[in-house]
Amino acid sequence: MNQPASAYFIEERHDPNETHTLSVLVQNEPGVLARVIGLFSGRGYNIESLTVSETESQKHLSRITIVTTGTPMVIEQIKHQLDRMIPVYRVVDMTLTKRSIERELAMVKVRGQGEHRVEALRLADAFRARVIDATTESFVFEITGNTDKINQFIDLMRPIGLVEVSRTGVAAIGRGPEGM
Amino acid sequence: MTEKSHDPNQMTGAAMIVRALIDHGVTDIFGYPGGAVLPIYDEIFQQSDVQHILVRHEQGAGHAAEGYARSTGKPGVVLVTSGPGATNMVTPLTDALMDSIPLVCITGQVPTHLIGNDAFQECDTVGITRPCTKHNWLVRDVNDLAKVLHEAFYVATSGRPGPVLVDVPKDVQFATGTYHPPRKSDVHISYSPRVKGDAAQIRKAVALLANAKRPVIYSGGGVINSGPEASKLLRELVEVTGFPITSTLMGLGAYPASGKNWLGMLGMHGTYEANMTMHDCDVMLCVGARFDDRITGRVDAFSPGSKKIHIDIDPSSINKNIRVDVPIIGDCGNILGDILQVFKAEARKPDIKQWWQQIAQWRARNSLFYRKNNDIILPQHAIQRLFELTRGKDTYITTEVGQHQMWAAQFFGFEEPHRWMTSGGLGTMGYGLPAAVGVQVAHPDSLVIDIAGDASVQMTIQEMSTAVQYELPIKIFILNNQYMGMVRQWQQLLHGNRLSHSYSEALPDFVKLAEAYGCVGIQALKPADLDGAIKEMIAVKRPVIFDCRVAALENCFPMIPSGKAHNEMLLPEQANDEATATAFAGGKALV
Structure with a gap:
């Protein structure tokens, strides 16, 4: 030590x-x-x-x-x-x-062809990620959620052909009618 | 010309600065001119309400302002130029931040259109000083200047005091705008320090105090900062409860050293009785101190069996180093008043006779013992004689940093607050001489003595020239052992006595140096010369450099080896080679 x-x-x-x-x-x-x-x-x-x-x-x-x-x-x-x-x-x-909501937005670029594209779209659908850019060999997904969800999505995209990620970082707000 | 010129509140930025100083009751400022502050200096030249003290180096201005602030309770004001002027202020600003000293520093900046261009004498002053000020501002519009200056004074002096800096580009100093006198709305709405303590917490504290068997009061610089009333209340609390009291380095003087409940300073070089009392107590009342590492020693062994009450105006001081049971946030004077009131109404003096008997046994160890010598002046003896010979005089003491500082804290008894100016948190060698300049400016007729070391004093010795120019009869009492004494002590205790670069090979002849500056040089070589020489120093109404040649290899004891607990102190009579080697084994990596 x-x-x-x-x-x-x-x-x-x-x-x-x-x-x-x-x-x-x-x-x-x-x-x-x-x-x-x-x-x-x-x-x-x-x-x-x-x-x-x-x-x-x-x-x-x-x-x-x-x-x-x-x-x-x-x-x-x-x-x-x-x-x-x-x-x-x-x-x-x-x-x-303990009464707060946290969200983060990420844009995830994935490159791949054939089966990989299909798989990427299917996962995106499961995570409610939207396609915001597409070429014949790539997608950019937009995904919103808490940090864990985004991490998980990124992990799943890695073997498919993850190129890069841009994340906003966490925004948080309390539940209910009161402000902070 | 136009109507505008008849409005007395229409003025240049430079004029606003001087006007704001006057409106805040500032009578003395410390500074050094340069290109980016010339318009302000031009305004200073044309008035006589604010006296400007020209220092020889900006760091000197900063420490002088600190000494001024610490000895008066008023904010110290510094005016310096851009670039190097500002960077030279970094040390005093940091020093003031650590010791909670209110300073308002005004810096010149290159004109706004040149900012970011690497202009001559440009630096990112607000960027550089952001971590070493309580807050700082860059003023880009002359119409914001009045508000910012008023806010600066408020932030520096309210809550936990500290240094602030206002950076004013030269074109803003030249530009004309509207000034307004200080008003309530000048205060940052997001800043509102709490003054009054929570009543329920105060009750809890009183209940603990009233039932204490082995109590101790541990006070700090916050009591001094809170003002003279806080010291009075602290003394009353000690009287009413009969509790023993110790203090940090910064808090000396809040309770008189001659008081019967006084244990002496605590901490690394504190007395045995103070540290043992802290370690074994069952209730600790910490007033305006912050459980600094020099106080606590090893944190997980710090006063393990006690309930701790902590009064502090800064919530971030609570539970920072030590978990406390009853935190009370607010001004210590205010809270001490409330505690006293509740205590007097609902509690009685607890019977702590046994505790005092225990303390008497610790006291009997005589932890400040040193062996007198007839041939060589012992540094402890020199301070004791200085103390005795200045007793009853209107005396202010500043120090540099090192062994002499600790000996001064141990052997010079302070009876009143605001009489002791030392760099506690940052430990800035070179603090004491310029601080003495600042104290003497504030108290022209008092006896102001900088207890110095031969190494520290050379870091800001140039300010002797300032003292001579303004006829400030400061006394620089150098305990000259030809070493960086504390460094040498640590090298001896922790680094196999390999005295790497801690010996001053080429010391100046301090007597001749004094004469070269146009002040008086006095030297004492033997114990027999000491009293006469000190009396001579006191009698001289001019600045004096006193070269007191002391034993070169004397160590400062007692000592808690860094990282050890309060009850693992090393006492002077135990400090033979073997004991020190054991006590410090494995401690090399510690600060």
Whole structure:
């Protein structure tokens, strides 16, 4: 095993890692995304997925959805660290609310001929993926769903002739009538 | 000309900056001119409300502003140019962020149309300083400038204080726009720090305190930051409860060192009694401190049997390093007041006589012991004499970083808050001298002493020139052991005494150096000379460099080897070669 590199990590953390989805409402001002990303890299947190876009242009609000992993203590730190940034309005742990929907969109390019094409279309149908581009030797599928579903679809496409994937990252929203 | 010119709120960006400083009650700023701030310097030239202190290096301006802020409770203000001016501020900004010091740094920037062009003295100032400020702004429109400046002062001074930076391109400084005085709506609506503590949590805390058998109060820099009232309340709480109290490096002075419940500083070089009390306590009240690694030692062995109450204004400090049982978020002065009120109404002083007997036994170990010598000045002895000879005077102490800093914390007794300026979190060698400049600017008639090391002091020695220019009679008290003492100590303890690059081969003659700067040089070589020389230093009303030649190989004890627990301290009388070798075995990789 490696020697601990510093006293900060002398404690062996036995807590298992958890994956959490955080929704962060921020003032859409220059540099705000850099601040958030800098926080993650500077403090050694993980980013599994990051999605950001302005959601209320009149109020200059952007919504950042971050999927991150860490021990419960680290996840709590991440939330506090985000929350204390000046342009951050709110941080909601969508995983803790247990009432959230997560979606991701992916475009998946597959190349193949003959039987492979048929198989690709059949799988696409099963996953409710749409064909958004086609040539005689390729398809581009558009698929929406949670991360697991998209991962599974991509895994199935690999032996058929997966060329490349473009994913949006996770967007999340709570169920019910209330906003965050 | 037009009607506009009659509106007193129509002015250039440069004029707005000076006006905002005046509106925020700023009387002194520290800075260094350059191309991208010339319009602001032109405005400074034409007024007399704000005094500008010209430093010799921007880092000096930053630390001077920190010293000014720490000793007054007001924000320190820095004005520097673009490019190197801004990058030289990175160290003080980081230092202020770590130690929660309110700083407002204004930087010049190349004109907006040149930003991104690799222009002369251009750098991405907001990008570079983003991780080392509490917040920063690049102002592209002169009409945003007033709001941003007011917001900057608010963010720097409210909640957990910290450094902020406002980057102002030169064309914005020249442009004319509308200024407005500070108003409530200038505050970022997404920023609202919590001040008042949760009442239910306060009740829980009081219940724990009232039933404690082995309590301890552990206070930190947050008490100082909260203002003098917080220190008063802390003292009252200690009085009302009869609990023992220890403090972090940053919190010294909140409770007086002469107080009967005082255990001394805790942590890596804290006293044995403070660390043992922390380790064995059953209830710990942490006020405005953050369980830093220099305090906790090994986290999984930190005070294992205690219920912990943590008062902090920054929610991210809670459960960061140590899990606590009763977190209370808010301003420590405010919360201490509430705790006192509830305690007085509902609880009685717990009987902790046995606990004090135990503490007395730990105290009897005399962990700050050192062997005096008649031929060589011991650094501990030098600090003790400095303390004795300045007792009763209006004294402020700053330090550099290293052994001398720890000895100062151990042997100089602080009776009041705001009297002790040191770089705790970042550990910046070169902090103390410019910080002393800043303290002396704020307190022109006080005795301001930088307790320094021969290595640290050379990092910012150029600021002696600033002290001479502004007739600031700062005293630089150098414990000169010709080594980077703490580095050498660690090399001895952890790296087989291979003293790699920790010896200062070519030290300057500090007395001659003092004279070259136009200040006074004093040297003490023998213990017998010490008192006379210190008295001479105090009597001189000019800047002094005091070259105190001390034992070269003295180590700073007691010490918790990094990564060990509080009850695994190494005491001075045990610190023979074998014991140190065992204590530090396997610790090489630690910080």
